[in-house]
Amino acid sequence: MARTPKKPVADEKNAAAKGDADRLDAAAQKGISRRCFLGTVTAVGASAVIGNPSRLNAAGEFAGWPNRFGMLTDLTACVGCRSCEKACNEANNLPRPSTPFDAASVFNDKRRPDAKAYTVVNRYEDPKDKNKFIYRKLQCNHCNEPGCATACPIHAYNKTPEGPVTYNEDLCFGCRYCMTACPFYVPAYDYESALEPKIVKCTMCYGRVKAGGIPACAEACPTGAVTFGKREDLLKHAREKLSKNPGRYIDHIYGEKEVGGTSWMYISGVPFDSLGFPTNIPNRPLVEETKGFLSAVPLVFTVWPALFGMCYAALRHRDEADKEKAETEKNEEVINNG
């Protein structure tokens, strides 16, 4: 289990991770027992009858899967070695890029994850010191309530209880609404493929995590800039770092609250918008934006037929009344004339 001593956090988290994965598996196997289900139904029914406003207010909130894993990127520790890119490329059997992984020339452009790379590292000038650079690793942030999964009409996306957001290309018909919805511009599309185009994005090494391992990038990082662990633990760890080194970090954990929280979080020495992070996004999950609209749908289905059916009935009624009136007048005329 012991790896290089350079990354104690990763190791510690790895050990914890394995235990948690086992427990999660056990829970999944057990499923929800009937007793548990009946208990819940009774409790919900009872609270509805007795009326417990505080509980009712809590209903419908999803606080995220308990014990899910996450990642923490310490942007002050990243040295731009691109070991993570290389490890990711190998672990996921992606095509080898034309420029080698140790070439610094790639930093001349701002790159993004695409159909051939799940993750890229970009270089930014340090706004505090023009002679220094800050490196930012980019990949899927694995939101707690992902916009891509909300957008997908075929349920090709899944937020796994372990934390990674997975994508199933066997279901996808390529509408690319997930790309429109992703606030981080993460999902990439394989526009070059004629018959089997698909979305490409980081999987947080779901297979490895499920098997008790840690994602390839975290394993490869020589400086401990990318760490893996339970999201809760990572949050505590990040807060600790922030409070112990107020000069080194700004007081913001990116991903703690953004779009309802993400599994991948970041701490930085400079404001996040100077590193190209989107900062104009809401703190609530994107699914909240469309909930109101979707809840109106059944209402339209029930109220509209009644409303417009009544309009039609009124029209028929008026037609009949007109006809009757005309007939009566005609009869009266006949009587008067007679």
Next chain:
Amino acid sequence: MANGTMAKTENFRSWFMDKLLMGMTWPEYMRALITPFNVVAAIILAVGLPLIALRFYVGLSLVTHSSNEYPWGLFLGWGLFGGVPLSATGFVMATAYYIFGFKKYHHLVRLAVLTGLLGYFFAVVYLMTDLGRPWRIYYPMGVAFGTASVLFLVAWHVATYLTVQLVEFSPAILEWLKSRRIRKWALRVTIGMTIAGIILSTLHQSALGAMFLLAPGKVHPLWYSSYIPVLFLSSSVYAALSMLIVVSALAARFLRDKCGKSFLNNLPRLTLGLGKGAAIAIYVYFAIKVIALAHDNNWHLLNTGYGYWYLVEIFLLVLAPALIYSLGVRKASVGTVRFAAFLSVFGVIMNRINISIISFNWNLPNHLQNIIPPWKEVAVVMAIATLHILIFRWILNRMPVLREEPDYEESH
């Protein structure tokens, strides 16, 4: 025996000439096809259709500049988001005629339903050109259900509504084919179909707007609003009335010999009526637009580049057509009303393109350069639009849409 076969062949030939060649023989028909319009159409198709075919050999990158930041381009911006509101004609006119009893508009109901039917059909064609794997189009209906997705709702509703409109239009097809019994059955479900049309249209017109609710950081705040579903629905009402004025004007101009006498005689009066309705619908839309702006308190954004463009949209492409409509109705000038209709149709398309293309990703570097479409994407759009017009004309030439079939005239 031989005589029987010959008679059958003769029957088929006369049926074929009557129904498909509009009473002409093959040589006559072919000669009639060579017109300047058809030559231009053929050139456009000769460029665009091979591109669509090649896309399935080379990949989407051949025909679209869609990228990882810009997943959608003209196919959806123009074809789906722009096309669907203009296709609300069927639902708006069927509601006005069958439910609210605007009886004098019966000359226009079939044209409205056909405009809607073809509009939706071609919206689906544009969508399928844009989809990565269009042969999976039925997946949301049968394979896996993304019930939290607004697009799931749109997929189901567009599919259902396409069917509803086909049933609504079927009497015209059945009269053309002289199938009395099925026609009777098709007429019986009219009211049910109309109400189903209202439900489906209310929901998916607004859902097309609601789709953008998932992109709060990407759509410019002046166009992003929690009112966007209502704005899409209410603009589809005046879009439909305007589109019907445009289509009926074009039909009366270019297919005059296919129009019935009562259609032509009534059209000016009906155009003024539609114009009055459209003006009211635009005033309603304009009011909601201002309420949305006030609701989000975005006044300060008006004094920016995007703000000026927004003002151009709501004054020149929304309020101005409404005022021109009002003027035309007051002066009883059909030409003025038709001009307002063209401007409104353009305004609605512009609004959808503003939301899905121009203001989408407004904060990315070089945004305005990124959204300029390449010629191949434009060529494909032109080819599909041309196909749309040709099929529309093919139907108007043959089926009783602009005129009434003599045998069925009394049965309205």
